[in-house]
Amino acid sequence: MKCRLLVRCALTYIPVLVLASLRAAQLAAPAPHAIQPRVITQPTKHDTDDPAIWINPADHKKSLIVGTDKNSDGALNVYDLDGNIVQVVSGLKRPNNVDIAYGLKLGGQPTDIAVTTERVMQRLRIYRLPDMQCVDKGDLVVFGGDPERAPMGLALYRRPRDGAMFAFVGGKSGPRLGYIGQYRLEDDGTGRVKMTLVRQFGAYSGKKEIEAIAVDAELGFVYYSDETFGVRKYAADPDTPDANQELALFATSGFASDCEGISIYKINDGTGYILVSDQQANQFRIYPREGTPGHPHDHTLIKTVPVAAIESDGSEVTSAALSPKFPNGLFVAMSNGRVFHLYSWDDIAGNDLAKTPNGIRSAAPKP
Numbered sequence: 001m002k003c004r005l006l007v008r009c010a011l012t013y014i015p016v017l018v019l020a021s022l023r024a025a026q027l028a029a030p031a032p033h034a035i036q037p038r039v040i041t042q043p044t045k046h047d048t049d050d051p052a053i054w055i056n057p058a059d060h061k062k063s064l065i066v067g068t069d070k071n072s073d074g075a076l077n078v079y080d081l082d083g084n085i086v087q088v089v090s091g092l093k094r095p096n097n098v099d100i101a102y103g104l105k106l107g108g109q110p111t112d113i114a115v116t117t118e119r120v121m122q123r124l125r126i127y128r129l130p131d132m133q134c135v136d137k138g139d140l141v142v143f144g145g146d147p148e149r150a151p152m153g154l155a156l157y158r159r160p161r162d163g164a165m166f167a168f169v170g171g172k173s174g175p176r177l178g179y180i181g182q183y184r185l186e187d188d189g190t191g192r193v194k195m196t197l198v199r200q201f202g203a204y205s206g207k208k209e210i211e212a213i214a215v216d217a218e219l220g221f222v223y224y225s226d227e228t229f230g231v232r233k234y235a236a237d238p239d240t241p242d243a244n245q246e247l248a249l250f251a252t253s254g255f256a257s258d259c260e261g262i263s264i265y266k267i268n269d270g271t272g273y274i275l276v277s278d279q280q281a282n283q284f285r286i287y288p289r290e291g292t293p294g295h296p297h298d299h300t301l302i303k304t305v306p307v308a309a310i311e312s313d314g315s316e317v318t319s320a321a322l323s324p325k326f327p328n329g330l331f332v333a334m335s336n337g338r339v340f341h342l343y344s345w346d347d348i349a350g351n352d353l354a355k356t357p358n359g360i361r362s363a364a365p366k367p
Helices: 002-028 345-349
Strands: 048-054 064-069 074-079 085-092 095-106 109-118 123-128 151-158 165-171 177-187 193-203 210-216 221-226 230-235 248-250 259-266 272-278 283-288 303-306 315-318 330-335 339-344
Touching (some): 048 330, 074 095, 272 315
Antiparallel strands (some): 074 085, 177 193, 272 283
16 A cells, blocks of 8 residues: 555656756746847856956957856956957856956056955955956955855946945845945055945845846946845945935846846946846846936836846946947846857847947937
């Protein structure tokens, strides 16, 4: 009798497993009409997670993409616009996210930097661009070294009014209030970077974690994905009155599971688009950067774009005209398979969204 029960349970359980496997396969596969990338990068050694774009001021065609290879034997990989790995910065213990900023004063010289979270070591690492030479002393430990808050998410902010540089950092876990740490980055007097905690802010649902962070320096806002809950918006400048007051919570419905990577396509008139990864659905949901008329913090869905990237985590976008493949901008998305996908903004925008080379919206033609 016991054997019969075991057989019956097994026969009942097998279809459930099959259905679950089929469902997982459906979620993993891109939609038949998914947008295809113009370029797929060389595979990395371990596991891609997050990209950042450095725009070469002398020649846009020589711009670079810096991406994390997330592993305890991890690295930052540097790619050209054809997807080739042109440099590897190794010896990093689980680099998670990366971001790029321009013009940090080091040794009296404006310096472009790439910053990554080194999760196992609970610190930030900072590299000069484009040669990727380290410009920190290895002591930029965040959240007091608390292993429960090992750093994952990262975004950089250069304050327009004075050029002050900040890093926003999110950990693997954190409190319900004060999840995000904002740190000031500056020269320590020797040409190396020192770091000072400015504030801890930001609500957390407690549902999963906060990794994806993006900054709109021109409009003065920081966004982060409270995974499976929504995208939250705050003032980026810590000196703003009521800077710790939440300004918006959006992207709260319609996602297969996680709301993940955030990137912002910027246009010079203050408009543009906020792209949020619907990770398990292999698509990006797009919201207006400027909000709606009279309601700048009202970010309602305007378009959903299926992509070939599988379970995309980190992403980045620029409106800079980089090359014939990317005449109106470049969108980079992490994909399973240890690669990043490079999409032309023209393909993402389709006939619905603005295409503005170098972020400049042309004046409307006179009637």
